[in-house]
Amino acid sequence: xxxxxxxxxxxxxxxxxxxxxxxxxKGFMPDDEGTALFHAARRAGSDHPTTGTFVEVGAWCGxxxxxxxAAAEATGALLFSIDHHHGSEENQPGWEHHDDEVVDRxxxxxxxxxxxxxxxxxxxxxxxxxxxxxxxxAIASHWQTxxxxxxxxxxxxxxxxxxDFRGWAPHVxxxxxxxxxxxxxxxxxxxxxxxxxxxxxxxxGEFVEDGECGSLRVLRRVGPPxxxx
Ligand code: SAH
Ligand code: MG
Numbered sequence: 001x002x003x004x005x006x007x008x009x010x011x012x013x014x015x016x017x018x019x020x021x022x023x024x025x026k027g028f029m030p031d032d033e034g035t036a037l038f039h040a041a042r043r044a045g046s047d048h049p050t051t052g053t054f055v056e057v058g059a060w061c062g063x064x065x066x067x068x069x070a071a072a073e074a075t076g077a078l079l080f081s082i083d084h085h086h087g088s089e090e091n092q093p094g095w096e097h098h099d100d101e102v103v104d105r106x107x108x109x110x111x112x113x114x115x116x117x118x119x120x121x122x123x124x125x126x127x128x129x130x131x132x133x134x135x136x137x138a139i140a141s142h143w144q145t146x147x148x149x150x151x152x153x154x155x156x157x158x159x160x161x162x163x164d165f166r167g168w169a170p171h172v173x174x175x176x177x178x179x180x181x182x183x184x185x186x187x188x189x190x191x192x193x194x195x196x197x198x199x200x201x202x203x204x205g206e207f208v209e210d211g212e213c214g215s216l217r218v219l220r221r222v223g224p225p226x227x228x229x
Contacts, residue, residue: 001115003043004145005051005154011074012112014070014074015038015074017155018032018043018067018069018073018123018125019031019034019035019038019066019067019070020064020082021066021119021122021123022034022063022064022067022070022123022132023034024038024116025061025062025115025119026060026061026063026099026101026102026115027060027061027062027063027064028060028063028097028153028183029063029064029067030154030214031214032069032213032214033061033114033181033214033215033216034064034066034210035067035213036065036066036166036213036214036216036218037064037067037068037071037151037179037213037216038067038068038070038071038213039071039087039166040071040149040177040179040206040210040218041054041067041068041075041077041149041151042071042074042075043071043177044077044148044149044176044177044209045071045072045074045075045076045077045148045149046075047075048075048076048148050071050100051076051077051078052075052077052078052148052149053077053078053080053081053140053145053147053148054068054071054072054077054078054079054124054147054148054149054150054151054172055080055147055149055150055152055168056068056079056080056082056094056151057082057083057117057136057149057150057154057164057207058082058083058088058093058136058152058153058154058181059081059082059085059112059131059154059162060083060087060112060115061102061114061115061116061119062081062116062118062120062123063130064151064153065079065081065116065119065120065125066119066120066123066125067090068081068088068129068149068151069120069125069128069129069222070125071087071131072116072125072128073125073127073128075207076168077128077131078128078129078130079129079147080130080132081116081129081131081132082132082134082135082136082139082154082183083113083116083131083136083154084112084134084136085111085112085113085116085133086109086110086111087102087111087112088111088154088155088156088157088160089155089160090157090170091110092110092144093178097228111131111195116131116161117131118188122186123206126155133141134171135153136154136160136167136206137160137163137164138167140164140167140168140171141167142143143168143171145171146171146173147168147172147173147176148173148176148177149172149176149177149178150168150172150177150178150179151178151179151180152164152165152168152178152180152194152197153179153180153181153182154180156182156192156193156194157190157191158192158193161193161194161196161197162167162193162197165197165200165201169201169206170224170225172186172221173221174221174222174223174224175220175221175222176221177210177218177219177220178201178218178219178220178221179208179216179217179218179219180197180198180201180216180217180219181193181215181216182192182194182205182215182229183195183198183216183217184215185213185214188229189215194215198217199217201219202219203224204226206221206222206224206225206226207220207221207222208220208222
């Protein structure tokens with residue numbers, strides 16, 4: 001076997017190993033969508049003159065982080081995984097996506113950071129993934145680095161979803177990618193805000209459709225962001 005083939009086999013093996021970690025992690029990312037996210041991110045990280053920069057908004061216990069981190073590792077990119085780790089409205093007790101196991105007994109609050117860290121360490125992705133703990137809107141307002149890929153999967157209520165879109169979409173560089181999760185064209189399948197963001201991105205003329213899988217939508221920026229949003 002040639003050295004090139006051997007290297008390719010090793011990389012495929014590592015990717016498969018990482019997918020196994022992603023599947024085992026708690027979270028809200030079906031495997032086919034995670035795989036599609038990986039491919040979108042790998043494309044975004046490839047052919048980069050320096051180091052690709054990815055941002056994930058909404059990490060929870062690190063499931064999507066591992067799919068994205070696998071692409072970061074494969075392309076030498078760096079993934080900033082953002083979450084305050086206290087859960088969205090829809091994760092709180094009494095809501096549909098609550099998981100009692102992630103409640104910190106000492107504080108009574110959701111804390112997914114220990115779970116996220118365990119996922120990343122088990123996957124061995126510490127060299128390609130940086131956890132950023134805090135409010136995504138605050139972080140977006142201080143962010144400077146142009147993004148090769150931004151994955152929005154934070155709070156799905158009206159206010160947090162639009163804040164993430166307004167805060168993060170402008171950071172996607174021209175020619176690079178924005179991915180949005182939980183886009184449901186049919187209201188019977190899920191909440192409206194992520195779908196509305198996707199519609200707004202297309203209506204702005206700044207983005208074009210560039211792939212989808214399940215509720216994952218991938219967009220490519222074709223024009224610069226407008227000043228007033
Ligand atoms: N991508 C994850 C699921 C994310 S769930 C997966 O693959 O499983 C949504 C996450 O967004 C929650 O962990 C919640 O804490 C986070 N979140 C919601 N609003 C936020 C905000 N304003 N700032 C930072 N994180 C936020
Ligand atoms: Mg989601």
